[in-house]
Amino acid sequence: MRRPAELLLDREGFLAWMIGLMVFLAALAIAAALAADGAAARWARSLAGTATVQVPADAANKLDALAAALRGVPGVRQARPIGLEETRALLEPWLGTELRDLPLPRLVDLELAPGADLAAIQKRAAEAVPGAVLDDHRGWADRLAGVATAIQAAAIVVVLLVAAAAALLIVFATRAGLEAQRSVVELLHLVGARDGWIARQVERQALLLALKGGTGGLFLAAAVIAATLWLSSGDRLRLLPQFEIAPAAWLSLVALPAAAGLVAMLTARIAVLRALRRLP
Amino acid sequence: MRRPAELLLDREGFLAWMIGLMVFLAALAIAAALAADGAAARWARSLAGTATVQVPADAANKLDALAAALRGVPGVRQARPIGLEETRALLEPWLGTELRDLPLPRLVDLELAPGADLAAIQKRAAEAVPGAVLDDHRGWADRLAGVATAIQAAAIVVVLLVAAAAALLIVFATRAGLEAQRSVVELLHLVGARDGWIARQVERQALLLALKGGTGGLFLAAAVIAATLWLSSGDRLRLLPQFEIAPAAWLSLVALPAAAGLVAMLTARIAVLRALRRLP
């Protein structure tokens, strides 16, 4: 059996639990922010890299040739002519199913490299098919990028608020734990322990406690997040919007117990040093 | 000066702060859920109550007559013929600006009462303009309703998780506060205080503390929420998506300190009664 520490910050285990809960909440907030951020980014990116070339209905037979011609333009990664059925399907919400015989303009979908020369594309398209027009979705992309930015900003604000609240709570919980050991701190001081020695004791305890609690909270959060991802992925329930978290982003979650440990450690150190300074 | 209570759950004020922070987080979670829920509901509702009647391009001149005829059908609240320019604008993302001379199908926008008889509307439309087709947006509305339901479900799950974490944390914090007063509880027991008397003391303290801390947390959350609403409303920053919280929903936020008080109160009561039961 290891001998118990002279200073016992968390006799009943409440502190570890509280820190665990805060790490749990912070992890959920960060995961949600990451998912929202990722969705917004994918959304904006999916629009930014695309454009469409429209061809009057009577030039439908030149669609494949146009696509082939456009593939040769620098900056065009892919050019895909859209078949008649697909065009109808796209327009169906607007035109209804009853107007199938309407002569429809035809489209070539482009996937562009960043910084592609739009003027060159337009020029080449018009050469291949007179009347062909490049639509780079500028208006939509700008609006959606705005929304994406807003979502990202909101995510950052939420994460900051939750992180601040969590840190503050860990500060309070740690100080409350230390308060219960104030008489032991004084005793150690009186038997000749140096301030640094006492501070290291509480500091190490606070760190270990926070790591213990924080790791528990993180595992709980990971379970919830994994369940959410599983539910939202594939065909399972089709209930939740598609979520996805980049593997690198998971790493930021792993840092949470460490961050909690740091906060608890610094709080304990500062609080105990301040209390000791008051003694002669 | 009021005389101090025999039992002092929160000598340093940490408990009140911790409860305040949890109410703050819970209030933010609920507000976010309410806003998301409200947005999803508005979205689904805006689709559910609308339909469109499409008219072939060559019947454009009968549009006003069709609208007038449809207004007479029971369940149709409003019928608005959509002008040529507006139709073009609607289709522009799909058709581009260069195809202005394309003959376009024309539309009458309908606003429907819940439970409107769609078959009757279709029949009347076909009578007025042969070839007119009713589109009740069923496919879109279903998909969007699915997303809205998903958002609502996610909001409920988030609120439940945060509320559970908050409640648990209040439990731990209250019990930690009580632990520090264990010797006083025992003393009161030994001088002949009844279990109920002691329980009422801690209970009242826990309630008052939680109300105090919770109200503070609520005000802080209200400030953050109000700032967010202000930023997202009107033309100010156009950064955030439009948020809105129903006045009635605000009331649920006001209940949070009371809920925190209830949790703290019950925790204190149960913990102290359990501790007392162990004594003879």
Add this chain to the structure above:
Amino acid sequence: MIRFDNVGMRYGDGPEVLHDVTFELESGGFAFLTGPSGAGKSTLLKLVYLAERPTRGLVHLLGHDIATTPRRRLPELRRRIGVVFQDFRLVDHLSAFDNVALPLRVAGAPETRIREEVTELLHWVGLGDHMDARPPALSGGQQQRIAIARAVIARPKLIVADEPTGNVDDKMAFRLMRLFEELNRHGTTVLVATHNDALVARFGHRRLRLEAGELMPERSARQSA
């Protein structure tokens, strides 16, 4: 008033610290409980002031067999017992006044009566100038006197004092013992555990002696001093 019949007591699953303790203290009696450190004096007193239940044997108190008295009746009994704890057990965040007032408040006495009686008693034990001080700002002897004042303030039928004079000088010790004697003359039963042989000798009361958990055959106090 107090009757122990073959009482045995162990803490948890530790060794037995009281063996077959049998004695009776009649109503209005006054007895000292002595014995070396660790003999079980405080343990015996804990049984008397209902902080512990005996592991075996019978404890009769104020006319009740404790084993058969329902738990909800015990608070009433406790209010008729005044206790001086060996470690004082003062409430650190309450003033001296409020500490002494505690048993009256628990019993629901009116504040006017509390103010009057507590003030008088605090003056009597020499703490009239320290009524608003919290225990951590008082000397050891001052704390002990508050503990004694709290034990007697509600005029209990039975006073149980555990080493009540370990932190005061002899003069104060005699003064405090005279307070107990005064109450005893008015009918209060008194049981005092103490190491202070001089005190035991000076107040010629009955003496119970514990050694290693066993009650010794009684001799008169004067003999044993």
Add this chain to the structure above:
Amino acid sequence: MIRFDNVGMRYGDGPEVLHDVTFELESGGFAFLTGPSGAGKSTLLKLVYLAERPTRGLVHLLGHDIATTPRRRLPELRRRIGVVFQDFRLVDHLSAFDNVALPLRVAGAPETRIREEVTELLHWVGLGDHMDARPPALSGGQQQRIAIARAVIARPKLIVADEPTGNVDDKMAFRLMRLFEELNRHGTTVLVATHNDALVARFGHRRLRLEAGELMPERSARQSA
């Protein structure tokens, strides 16, 4: 070893509780500090074991003028002082063994030495059977003996004991005082505050008497008993 020059002391902005205290206790000396409850004995001892600083006057200790000694040098001094606190100040969550070992651990002594010396000392004070018990499971006198063992375990140059025998019987009190005398014979300076006049009388050492914060002119111990 200890020299007070016109020392005055008040807590916060309260009244002065020590007035112009002047005395000297030479290295290797042994003195009792007596006086009525509240006279300021514990306060004087707190100045000696560096728990408080004087409001005015000079305190010399172990060759240092405390007022001019930098704060970071004080822990060293404190390690050379063993203290028995009036309220024991044991750590509730540590065993009797670990409580006594505390000063050695703070000083960084090797565990083998700690085990050996603590075990021996605990046996000597009669607690060989209670080494693993936590203070709340010990009797008052047992706790006090742990407090005394902790004060002497690190072989301090100076022992300051505040009412170290208030909770033990006379036999144990004499045994503990003989422990102090034994250490004193080996060069340790000893200052003991006590109410136990019998003890003061029996061990014919120097006697300092405080009354209401003032040090009385000295008489020999035998005279004053």
